[in-house]
Amino acid sequence: MEKEIYIKKSNGEIELFLFEKLKQSLQSTGASKAAISTIINRIKTDIYDGISSDEIYKKAFVLLKKHNKISASRYSLKRAIFDLGPTGYPFERLVGALLKEKGYKTKVGVIIKGRCVTHEIDVLAEKDENVYAIECKFHSDAKAASNVKIPLYINSRFLDIQEQWNSNSNNKTYLKQGWLVTNTRFTSDAINYGKCVGLTLLSWDYPENNGLKANIDTLALYPVTTLTTLTKREKHQLIEKNIVLVKELAKATEIMKSIGISDHKIKRVLTEVNELCQF
Incomplete structure (x- = not known):
C-alpha cells in the first residue's frame, strides 16, 4: 500500500494527493498511456509530504513537454489564462x-x-x-x-x-x-x-x-499563452497587438514578423497552432 501524501494547494488548503486525479488531468490532454505511465512513475519518486500543487504541476509539465508539446500546451491552460493579465x-x-x-x-x-x-x-x-x-x-x-x-x-x-x-x-x-x-x-x-x-x-x-x-x-479556443514555441515576452507582445487566441495566429504572420519573430520560428509556431487547434 502506497504511503499517503498530503499536498499544499494554491489556495493554502492541505489535501490528500491522489495519483488518479493527476492521471485524469494528463488523460484530458490527449497524452498517450505510455507517456502518462512514465510521468506518474517519475513523480512518484519525487513527491514528498507537504509538496505544493504548483511544484507537482511544474514537474508534470516539464515531463509532458518532452513527450508531447501539444499535450503540454493543453495541460498548461489554467496557468495560461492567468498569464493573460495583468488587465482583464x-x-x-x-x-x-x-x-x-x-x-x-x-x-x-x-x-x-x-x-x-x-x-x-x-x-x-x-x-x-x-x-x-x-x-x-x-x-x-x-x-x-x-x-x-x-x-x-x-x-x-x-x-x-x-x-x-x-x-x-x-x-x-x-x-x-x-x-x-x-x-x-x-x-x-x-x-x-x-x-x-x-x-x-x-x-x-x-x-x-x-x-x-x-x-x-x-472549441479549441486556446489563448496564445498556452503555446510552448513562444517566449513569455513574445506572447505579451502579441496580446498588446490584440492577438489573444491561438487560432488568430494562423492569419497573423506579418504581426509575428513585426515583433521580431524569425521566419524559421514562425513555421514552428504555426505547426503548433495547427496541431493544437486541429486545423
Whole structure:
C-alpha cells in the first residue's frame, strides 16, 4: 500500500494527493498511456509530504513537454489564462470568442445606459433576439475566489440596465439575463445566490463538465499563452497587438514578423497552432 501524501494547494488548503486525479488531468490532454505511465512513475519518486500543487504541476509539465508539446500546451491552460493579465481585457476577448463559437453575436466593452446610471458591460451577447449581459471577473492569483458580494453587485447592475433596456420601445431585442464569468472559482454562497436570482455563473470548473476549461478544450479556443514555441515576452507582445487566441495566429504572420519573430520560428509556431487547434 502506497504511503499517503498530503499536498499544499494554491489556495493554502492541505489535501490528500491522489495519483488518479493527476492521471485524469494528463488523460484530458490527449497524452498517450505510455507517456502518462512514465510521468506518474517519475513523480512518484519525487513527491514528498507537504509538496505544493504548483511544484507537482511544474514537474508534470516539464515531463509532458518532452513527450508531447501539444499535450503540454493543453495541460498548461489554467496557468495560461492567468498569464493573460495583468488587465482583464484579454480574458474578456476570450469569453466573447467562446460565446461567438456557440452562435452568439458578441461585442466586448459596451457602454449601456441603465435606469439609474450608465454601465460598462464586458461582453454583450445576442442570440434569437435575446440579449445577455456578461461580466468577467479576472483573477491573476490562483488563490482568489469570487464570493457572494460579486454576484450581488453584478445582479444589481444587470437589473438596472434590464429595466431601462426592456422599457425602451426602440429596442427590438429583449435583455434576458446576466452572466458572471471568472477564471478561478466561486464560493458556495456565490453559486447559491446565482441560482436563486437566475444569474448564470461560469468558472474554471463550474458548472460541472461545462465550465471554462471544458468549453475551451471542446472549441479549441486556446489563448496564445498556452503555446510552448513562444517566449513569455513574445506572447505579451502579441496580446498588446490584440492577438489573444491561438487560432488568430494562423492569419497573423506579418504581426509575428513585426515583433521580431524569425521566419524559421514562425513555421514552428504555426505547426503548433495547427496541431493544437486541429486545423
